[in-house]
Amino acid sequence: MAVAELGAVVLDCPDPGKLAAFYAELLGGTTEGEGDWVDLKLPGGRTLAFQAAEGHVPPKWPSAEHSQQLHLDLSVPDLDAAEAKALAAGARPLDADDRSRTFRVYADPAGHPFCLCAC
Incomplete structure (x- = not known):
């Protein structure tokens, strides 16, 4: 029996909003949040997230x-x-x-x- 379920895949990047918009163009879905953390809610329920990383x-x-x-x-x-x-x-x-x-x-x-x- 599994003890966890995958919540999101998170990518470090210099500009979370920009990278979320890029992947929304390819995968569809809607972006949520702004600033240092943006989620891309994908069709089917998965989340691809983007986190600001200084010095990425x-x-x-x-x-x-x-x-x-x-x-x-x-x-x-x-x-x-x-x-x-x-x-x-x-x-x-x-x-x-x-x-x-x-x-x-x-x-x-x-x-x-x-x-x-x-x-």
Whole structure:
């Protein structure tokens, strides 16, 4: 029997409102809060949260010295359409050149790696 339930995934960043708006563009949902903590309430009941972190240093991908610590896999029905929306919202390609794979790697505006994955 589980002793806990996942409440939220929280990303450190320099500007919680800006990063919440970026992910709202990709995932839908509504943002709640402002300042040092913003929640993105996602369809289906999950929460992705953003916490201000003074001196935030984004991970480098790929890099053993500056590990990414975690990344988000975002399932999408159309990689090309999702890529266009992600780039327009402020994503930066990290490893999206190989069009034969079922995933592409990007960085969000705060530098966190995430993947768009064909579902």
